[in-house]
Amino acid sequence: MNFAGKSLLVTGAASGIGEACARRAGECGAKLMLCDIDIEKGEQLCQELNALGVECQFHVCNVSSEKDVETAVRKTVKLFGRLDCAINNAGVTGLPAALDETSLETWNTVIAVNMTSVFLCLKYQLRAMKQQGSGSIVNIASGAGLIGTPNLAAYCASKHGVLGLTKTAVAENPEGKVRINAVLPGSTRTPMLEQSMALSAEVEKMVMASVPCGRLAEPAEIAETALWLCSDAAAYVNGQSLIVDNGGLSR
Numbered sequence: 001m002n003f004a005g006k007s008l009l010v011t012g013a014a015s016g017i018g019e020a021c022a023r024r025a026g027e028c029g030a031k032l033m034l035c036d037i038d039i040e041k042g043e044q045l046c047q048e049l050n051a052l053g054v055e056c057q058f059h060v061c062n063v064s065s066e067k068d069v070e071t072a073v074r075k076t077v078k079l080f081g082r083l084d085c086a087i088n089n090a091g092v093t094g095l096p097a098a099l100d101e102t103s104l105e106t107w108n109t110v111i112a113v114n115m116t117s118v119f120l121c122l123k124y125q126l127r128a129m130k131q132q133g134s135g136s137i138v139n140i141a142s143g144a145g146l147i148g149t150p151n152l153a154a155y156c157a158s159k160h161g162v163l164g165l166t167k168t169a170v171a172e173n174p175e176g177k178v179r180i181n182a183v184l185p186g187s188t189r190t191p192m193l194e195q196s197m198a199l200s201a202e203v204e205k206m207v208m209a210s211v212p213c214g215r216l217a218e219p220a221e222i223a224e225t226a227l228w229l230c231s232d233a234a235a236y237v238n239g240q241s242l243i244v245d246n247g248g249l250s251r
Ligand SMILES: NC(=O)c1ccc[n+]([C@@H]2O[C@H](COP(=O)([O-])OP(=O)(O)OC[C@H]3O[C@@H](n4cnc5c(N)ncnc54)[C@H](O)[C@@H]3O)[C@@H](O)[C@H]2O)c1
Pocket: 011, 012, 013, 014, 015, 016, 017, 018, 035, 036, 037, 038, 061, 062, 063, 064, 089, 090, 091, 092, 113, 140, 141, 142, 143, 184, 185, 186, 187, 188, 189, 190, 191, 192, 193
């Protein structure tokens, strides 16, 4: 894939799938705006990529803040002249609990970070891309966006919402100059999943039951799909929800 001369914004870029997207996009020649709340890890990754010759900047951005998201997009356009691609990836799971034991605080946080964030990112990214006449956006949803997910009601609802936002953005922009797709990763070996699995043997068992192929996805495997959707190779792919789970949801 060739991203030479293209600019790409990634949210949640400091870890896991977002980090893998940033590394792969850098290898493919993209100019990167890395957004995250984790300043230490974000700046470290940015320095590492800069040292490898990647044009890259880290921006502290809480994706649930409208001001932060607007600034991140504005800064990207100012720095690189345009915003060609965006991967809206930042997310949290929230503490697992049965729906009738879930606090409103957990609900509000998960919805804000996973879903309101995608609304805000789309709002400002679409404005920039429509003005320049082209662009490609990939929202990272989850298999939990398609099925009920015991003990993760807010997470499940937020990811269903991300798919609704993806489809609505496409329906509102039918000329297809700006493409918007979603990637639905299966269980992927990232700090988020490792932390969840460490909570209890029961959670670990549930996660492993979700991967009938017997292994978790690697972040790089999800990144490869997200970047393909961003790239010109997918020029006629629009409004899709692409499941990347090695057949896990096909049973
Ligand atoms: N790991 C999996 O099994 C899996 C499966 C399906 C979907 N996903 C989705 O993939 C995405 C990435 O998850 P991951 O597994 O790489 O997790 P991760 O915890 O490794 O990385 C998430 C990143 O998002 C950042 N972040 C959290 N809240 C933020 C906020 N408010 N503003 C900006 N950044 C914030 C974190 O600092 C972190 O760097 C999430 O949307 C997640 O729901 C993950």
